Amino acid sequence: xxxxxxxxxxxxxxxxxxxxxxxxxxxxxxxxxxxxxxxxxxxxxxxxxxxxxxxxxxxxxxxxxxxxxxxxxxxxxxxxxxxxxxxxxxxxxxxxxxxxxxxxxxxxxxxxxxxxxxxxxxxxxxxxxxxxxxxxxxxxxxxxxxxxxxxxxxxxxxxxxxxxxxxxxxxxxxxxxxxxxxxxxxxxxxxxxxxxxxxxxxxxxxxxxxxxxxxxxxxxxxxxxxxxxxxxxxxxxxxxxxxxxxxxxxxxxxxxxxxxxxxxxxxxxxxxxxxxxxxxxxxxxxxxxxxxxxxxxxxxxxxxxxxxxxxxxxxxxxxxxxxxxxxxxxxxxxxxxxxxxxxxxxxxxxxxxxxxxxxxxxxxxxxxxxxxxxxxxxxxxxxxxxxxxxxxxxxxxxxxxxxxxxxxxxxxxxxxxxxxxxxxxxxxxx
Numbered sequence: 001x002x003x004x005x006x007x008x009x010x011x012x013x014x015x016x017x018x019x020x021x022x023x024x025x026x027x028x029x030x031x032x033x034x035x036x037x038x039x040x041x042x043x044x045x046x047x048x049x050x051x052x053x054x055x056x057x058x059x060x061x062x063x064x065x066x067x068x069x070x071x072x073x074x075x076x077x078x079x080x081x082x083x084x085x086x087x088x089x090x091x092x093x094x095x096x097x098x099x100x101x102x103x104x105x106x107x108x109x110x111x112x113x114x115x116x117x118x119x120x121x122x123x124x125x126x127x128x129x130x131x132x133x134x135x136x137x138x139x140x141x142x143x144x145x146x147x148x149x150x151x152x153x154x155x156x157x158x159x160x161x162x163x164x165x166x167x168x169x170x171x172x173x174x175x176x177x178x179x180x181x182x183x184x185x186x187x188x189x190x191x192x193x194x195x196x197x198x199x200x201x202x203x204x205x206x207x208x209x210x211x212x213x214x215x216x217x218x219x220x221x222x223x224x225x226x227x228x229x230x231x232x233x234x235x236x237x238x239x240x241x242x243x244x245x246x247x248x249x250x251x252x253x254x255x256x257x258x259x260x261x262x263x264x265x266x267x268x269x270x271x272x273x274x275x276x277x278x279x280x281x282x283x284x285x286x287x288x289x290x291x292x293x294x295x296x297x298x299x300x301x302x303x304x305x306x307x308x309x310x311x312x313x314x315x316x317x318x319x320x321x322x323x324x325x326x327x328x329x330x331x332x333x334x335x336x337x338x339x340x341x342x343x344x345x346x347x348x349x350x351x352x353x354x355x356x357x358x359x360x361x362x363x364x365x366x367x368x369x370x371x372x373x374x375x376x377x378x379x380x381x382x383x384x385x386x387x388x389x390x391x392x393x394x395x396x397x398x399x400x401x402x403x404x405x406x407x408x409x410x411x412x413x414x415x416x417x418x419x420x421x422x423x424x425x426x427x428x429x430x
Contacts, residue, residue, distance in 0.1 A: 034078045034412035037126040037175030038265060039355075042221045044317045046357035046411045052429050053360065055373055059387025059427070060416065064103030066424040069096060072122025072139075075419065078412035079129045082106065082148065085424070086123040086136055088114040093123045093138035095146055100415065103426060109151035112142030112158075115171045120406075122421075124173035124217070128183075130199065135183055139171040143185055145202065155202035159187040163195055163204070166214060168236070170261060173217035177231065179244060184231055188215025193235055194242055210249035213237045216262035217313070223268045226290030232273055234262050239275045239286065241295055251288065251295040257281040263313040267323070273297070274337065278312030278328060285340060305340020309333055314353045315408060317361070319376040324361055326351050332363065334378050346381040349374075353408040360384075362416065366404040369420060393421035 031040065031047050038044040052060060070087020077084045083098040093114045097106040114121055115138075125137040129148065137143045141159035146152065159165040159172060165187025177184040182196040182205055192207025193215065213235035220233040222244070229244035238254040253275075260279045267274040276283040285300040309316065309327045316325030318337055327333040331347035349372050350365035361374040369389040375382040407419040414430030 030080075032413045033080065034076070034410050035130070036077055036128040036178070037075065037219050042265070043267060044315060044355050044408070045319060046355065048357050048411060048414065048430075050430060051358040051360070051411070051414065052373075053358075053384060055385025055387065059371070059385065061428045062390065063415065063426045063428055065390070065426075066098055066103050066105075067422055068105065069419065069422050069424050070094065070122065071421050072124065073120065073406045074123045075126040075408050076410050076417050076424070077127045077129050077134070078410065078417065079148075083417065083424075084127040084129060084134050084136075084148075085419070086125060086127060086138075087422075088122040088139070091116075093140070093142070095127055095134065095136045095144070095151065097148070097151060098424070100413075100426065107151035109146055109153060111136060111144040111146075111153070111156060112138035113140050114138070115140040115167065117171055119170060120404075124171065126175040128176045128178050130178040133199070135176040135178060135199070137172055137174060137176055137185065141165060141167055141172045141187070143176060143183070143197070143202075145183075145199070157197060157202045159185060163187040164191040165189050168215050168217060170217065172215070173263070174215070175219045177220045177222065179222050179231070182244075184220050186215045186220065186233060186235070188213065188235070192247065193240075194220070194231065194233060194247060196244075196247060206247035208240075208242045208247040208249060211235070211240050211242060211252065213240070216258075218263060219265045221266050221268050223273075223288075225271055225288045225295055228290070228295070230295070232266050232268055234264075234266060234275055234277070236262055239266065239273065239284070239297075241288070241297070251297040253284070253286055253297050253299070255281060255284065261312070264311055264315050267316065267318045269318060269337070272337075274316075274318065274323060276309050276311045276316055276325075278310055280310065282306040283309040283311075283323075283335070283340070285337070300338075301340040305335075308335045308340060308342045313406060314351065314366075317354060317356045317376075319356055319359070319361075322376070322378050324356070324376060325354060332381060336378070343378040344380045348381055349383075349386075353406065355409045355411060357411045362409045362411065364405065364409045364418060366406060369405055369418075371409065371416075371418065389418055389420060389423075389425055391423065393423055
């Protein structure tokens, strides 16, 4: 009996120690974490429930403010007690880890030079957390793998110098995709627009040699069609799907309306791909079906449906059967996913980005820093609270367009995270 008791105590202590180490060193992402760009399902919709359905006057409780995130538009990845984000300072891009309980820096690691830009300098990429490692892409195209525990660099690869890529006009903005044992990135160029690297070593596994479009600013999304795993990506010329196994081009939809900048990530549901861009391009819905060794992509929207959503960089979300987001053609918009029908449009709130959780849209105005809580409903704009961040980054007014807030809001573990350049705000919304 004594031996059994000792074994039970030893087993319990082992579990406690293991849990503590996982918390410190980077536990596997839980359902309520936000481990990479657009969340666990790559759709910008949180799986959390029991969040506030309305806010008191002045908004939800502000837990802390972090004021040294550097310049840039990188969004946060949140796993357990750590928030990972990117910024720039002293002409270098860095990855930053913050304790979400205290709002204090844990570590910071420089990964490459900052590619300055008249339209706003600093990194745009959201880090990707995979177990004990975090992957991040600098504005100049340096892709780095770091340890989550202390930020130590494991490997780094230059999308320009090592992979022959061409940096887009407004710098690399893609967030890395980790899928299985490989990291997916989009250097762009003649050697293959997309590349897969071994996530442990950075070694090149394949290039999409049949797809050589210039890199845009979007991030790839994984999907399986007819049993074939593939990655859907927007380039500066169209929408493509490449095989996860070898980078073979499975399908391609050329969009002659793509110009200036192609930014929002595609939405993938079942065998459908919704791709939207701004500057007059609008939205398309593609139906994917197996076709021999490849995939057939059929356009479903007519010209009128394509014109409903014209979204430059604010992003869109699919909730139920409807897509929500800002359209330059009509303001905040609800569009039926399968038909492209316009359900409603409203300009009662300023242009901005959004995320979704618990059936509610969190809309973040790029001009004022105001956040609105809105029901995700095809019946119209139904708001149940708004507030404005308590302060704004002072340097924003010194650079063209850097006075806009372009970082998407993020919800993880009952907290809402908002960024304005150097400043990160954490609110309790559960």
